Amino acid sequence: MSSHFETNAIRTQLPRTEENEHSTPMFLTSSFVFDNAEDMRAAFAEENDHNIYSRFSNPTVDELVQKMVVLEGAEAGYATASGMAAIFGTFMTFLQSGDHILSSGSVFGSTHTILTKFLPRWKVESDYFDIAKPETIESKIKPNTKILYVETPSNPGLDIIDLDLLGKLAKKHQLILVVDNCFATPALQLPMQFGADIVIHSTTKWIDGQGRTVGGMIVGKKELVRDIYLFLRNTGPCMSPFNAWVLTKSLETLSIRMEKHCSNALTIAKALQSNEQLQWVKYPFLENHPQYAIAKKQMCAGGGIVCFELKGGLAQGVKFMDALQMLSRTANLGDSRSIASHPASTTHSKLSETERQAVGITPGLIRISVGLEHADDILKDIEQALKISAGV
Numbered sequence: 270m271s272s273h274f275e276t277n278a279i280r281t282q283l284p285r286t287e288e289n290e291h292s293t294p295m296f297l298t299s300s301f302v303f304d305n306a307e308d309m310r311a312a313f314a315e316e317n318d319h320n321i322y323s324r325f326s327n328p329t330v331d332e333l334v335q336k337m338v339v340l341e342g343a344e345a346g347y348a349t350a351s352g353m354a355a356i357f358g359t360f361m362t363f364l365q366s367g368d369h370i371l372s373s374g375s376v377f378g379s380t381h382t383i384l385t386k387f388l389p390r391w392k393v394e395s396d397y398f399d400i401a402k403p404e405t406i407e408s409k410i411k412p413n414t415k416i417l418y419v420e421t422p423s424n425p426g427l428d429i430i431d432l433d434l435l436g437k438l439a440k441k442h443q444l445i446l447v448v449d450n451c452f453a454t455p456a457l458q459l460p461m462q463f464g465a466d467i468v469i470h471s472t473t474k475w476i477d478g479q480g481r482t483v484g485g486m487i488v489g490k491k492e493l494v495r496d497i498y499l500f501l502r503n504t505g506p507c508m509s510p511f512n513a514w515v516l517t518k519s520l521e522t523l524s525i526r527m528e529k530h531c532s533n534a535l536t537i538a539k540a541l542q543s544n545e546q547l548q549w550v551k552y553p554f555l556e557n558h559p560q561y562a563i564a565k566k567q568m569c570a571g572g573g574i575v576c577f578e579l580k581g582g583l584a585q586g587v588k589f590m591d592a593l594q595m596l597s598r599t600a601n602l603g604d605s606r607s608i609a610s611h612p613a614s615t616t617h618s619k620l621s622e623t624e625r626q627a628v629g630i631t632p633g634l635i636r637i638s639v640g641l642e643h644a645d646d647i648l649k650d651i652e653q654a655l656k657i658s659a660g661v
């Protein structure tokens with residue numbers, strides 16, 4: 270293992286097979302054979318490390334997991350079929366009836382649905398804390414609180430939460446600190462260094478980087494990941510070896526891709542700050558971001574997402590989306606192709622105005638996932654769509 274992220278992302282690999290392949294092979298197989306009954310018995314008894322069945326483990330998936338473990342500075346990991354499977358699987362491993370989970374209010378929509386609609390079915394209660402009032406977090410921890418859950422930066426609001434503060438609170442109250450590191454990736458932020466116990470990813474986003482696969486990842490402390498592994502290998506949300514193969518190749522370029530996504534995003538965020546059609550522009554590394562100091566402390570760059578609020582609200586949001594010529598109108602993010610989305614008319618359209626406000630979705634909020642095209646072209650498309658949508 271090297272002390273350099275780029276080298277580990279490229280050189281963490283399975284031992285070569287007898288074919289001496291250079292690129293990593295894909296083990297597209299659901300199960301593995303044994304030479305004899307004794308070998309098979311020993312594998313099931315975990316007395317050897319033979320692969321048994323790809324719901325439990327698979328060499329291609331293992332390469333990806335090992336890379337993510339090294340890159341996040343974790344001890345162990347398990348890859349899942351989607352980011353939501355990673356989140357739900359982690360919750361269900363550790364929570365039981367009567368438990369409580371404390372989460373930041375700014376979490377991804379499906380995570381919000383799990384916390385508020387599904388977990389109550391199993392009598393697991395949850396509360397949100399306000400990231401603008403970090404001094405109130407501790408008072409929301411209850412005797413039955415098991416998990417402290419955060420997403421930073423958050424989707425889509427780009428809120429930043431102080432991981433150092435949460436790490437200390439989790440330690441003091443013996444909570445499992447779970448961090449969704451999807452927006453930052455390990456190239457920009459390492460939650461384990463601040464005391465996270467578990468780090469979660471939707472690998473669908475920046476880890477894939479070209480919008481090809483849906484997947485998830487859980488890495489963290491060995492004994493906790495062991496519990497997650499035992500729960501998930503029996504309940505079934507494993508990652509396919511094909512997706513793992515795509516993703517392990519993607520990780521080889523993560524650091525260089527993130528560098529460019531971030532520099533493009535900063536250029537665009539700065540240029541849009543003076544745009545007359547906008548009420549505000551939000552980007553973690555812009556000095557006017559409410560948690561700029563925290564972002565600078567825990568991230569090494571601001572990430573690839575830029576948000577802004579249109580002066581013309583919902584109606585202008587719809588027109589803006591229609592006026593785009595190059596940016597893609599699609600639900601994903603973290604792609605080499607720049608993407609625009611308007612949560613109020615799409616992902617959050619079923620919520621009432623009050624519910625939208627509670628989760629930080631303003632009527633004219635646009636989220637741009639800044640791609641790897643030339644920054645001038647991305648900006649040109651956004652600026653022309655702003656003009657048309659404002660009727661200028």
Ligand SMILES: Cc1ncc(COP(=O)(O)O)c(C=O)c1O
Pocket residue numbers: 351352353354377379420423424449451452470471472473483484485
């Ligand atoms: C921050 C965050 N966490 C989790 C997820 C869920 O991931 P997936 O779509 O891979 O299930 C997403 C998806 O957009 C996300 O943005």
